[in-house]
Amino acid sequence: MNTSKVLRRVAIPALAAAVLAGTATPALAADRDRPELQKTVQAYIDAGFLGVQVRINDERGEWTGSAGVRKLGSAAKPPTNGRFWTGSVIKPFTATLLLQLVAEGKLTLDAPVADHLPEFGLDRRITVRMLLQHTSGLFNYTGEYYEDGTVKPGILATGDAWLANRFRSYKPEELVRLALSKQPRFEPGTGQNYSNTNYTVALMLIEKVTGRSYTEEMKRRILRPLGLKGTVVPGDKTQLPGPHAHGYYRAQDGRVADISRQNLSLLAGAGDLISTTQDLHTFFSALNGGKLLPAELLAEMRKPHPKMGYGLGLFVQDLGPNCGSVYQHNGSPPHGYGTLMYSSPDGKKTLTASVTWVDSATRGPAKDFQKLTDTLVKQVFCDEQTGPAQ
Structure with missing residues (x-):
């Protein structure tokens, strides 16, 4: 039996009801019921971050909690589902x-991407698997950063130069052709290095194979079936819709700019998403719970490459003794903005969050982001009373 046809014809129409029913859990009062979590959330603010919203x-x-402020000059906390x-x-x-698309037989993981996108002259050794695993080279x-400290710049993606151009619109083809004009990091399949180019090529591959836009495929296959009403692929839209927290950037001249408005077409398929902690929980719980992919492809997705611990679109993270492993992808x-998305292997335990801060060329408080996040993640997934994540 064609598993993909079952997913499309049977599972997907029933998916929204099943997943949404699974998320209808009562919210607990943050300060009264789990003060230890609120304390850990507050630690971000104590370290210099502006605001944080968390959902567990x-x-x-x-449980939902927030700390800090929604924007500079305001006493209001960030909305917990902004x-x-x-x-x-x-x-x-x-x-x-x-x-x-692989499940439906429209693509093969280890076939050349160039067969579908011949107009780019891609190295024929590059496969779909290599794109998703960051092993294409x-x-x-957005720029290459090498172990010896040297940098090969790409588009204007950070710093004051980005600030002045943050409303510029990019086309996926433009980004990929720029990348292809540069020397590859390594020969296809011989290493692993995180590259946004892989996922912009993936976007174009999705569009070529389906004959529909990436945005429409996202709506058809994920957003509508899961009822993710707060999630948008913005394209050239620069405004965060509805309640939201504000991020900032401090330029070298000291001026602080509100960057809650920006154009993320510079990260097509690789970083251009608007969402909420609720929607990210619903998606990641459904994915890891086996509701979006056949079991064999979910297993492929979760096989980590030894260099980065990255599978096909996921990091596999071992939290150590008495904790087990989690699957995650932050962003x-x-x-000015940071996002957390973690799940236990069965999708029953998740952590999703958004953090805002006043950024700068030196990254400001972002230097403490990983340390604070590690503390929060271990508190959620290594609770001695509940045992390790299963």
Whole structure:
């Protein structure tokens, strides 16, 4: 039996009801019921971040909390289900779309991408798997950073130069052709290096194979079936819709700019997503719970390459003794916003969050982001009372 046809014909129409029913858990009062979590969330603010909103779903139900302020000059906290720029959290979405096409027999993981996109002159050794696993060697169009400290610039993606051009619109073809004009990082399949180019090529591959836009395929295959009403592929739209927290950038002249408006077409398929903590929970729980891909392709997605621990659109992270492993993909657009998305292997325990700050050329408080996040993740997934993630 063609598993993909079952997914499309049977599972997907029933998916919204099943998944949404699974998320209808009562919210617990943040300060009263889980003060230890609120304290950990507050630690971001104590370290210099501007605002944070967190959502946790586990065996105790659903907990939401926030700390800090929604924007400079305001005393209001960030909304616990406000919208935000997610950055690279879109990569598991893109990978899921491609793997669904593999399930339907429209693509093969280890076939040359050039067969579908001949107009770009891609190295024929580059496969679909290599795109999703960051093993293609394609130059990263947002710039390559080498171990010896040297940098080969790409588009204007950070700093004051980005700030002055943050409303510029890019086409996916433009980004890919720029990358292909540069020397590859390595020969296809001989290494692993995180490159946004891989996922912009994946976007174009999805469009070529389906004959529909990436945005429409996202709606048809993920957003509508899961009822993700707060999630948008913005294209050239620069405004966060509805309630949202504000991110900022401090230029070298000291001027602080509100960057809650920006154009993320510079990260097509690789970082251009608007979402909420609720929607990210719903998506990641459904994905890891086996509701979006056949079991064999979900298993492929979760096989980590040894260099980065990255599978096909996911990081596999071992939290150590008494904790087990989690699947995750965090993200950040150029400045001011950071996103967390973590799940237990069965999708029953998730952590999703958005953090905002006043960024700068030196990245400001972002230097402490990973340390604070590690503390929060271990608190959620290594709770001694509930045991390790299963």
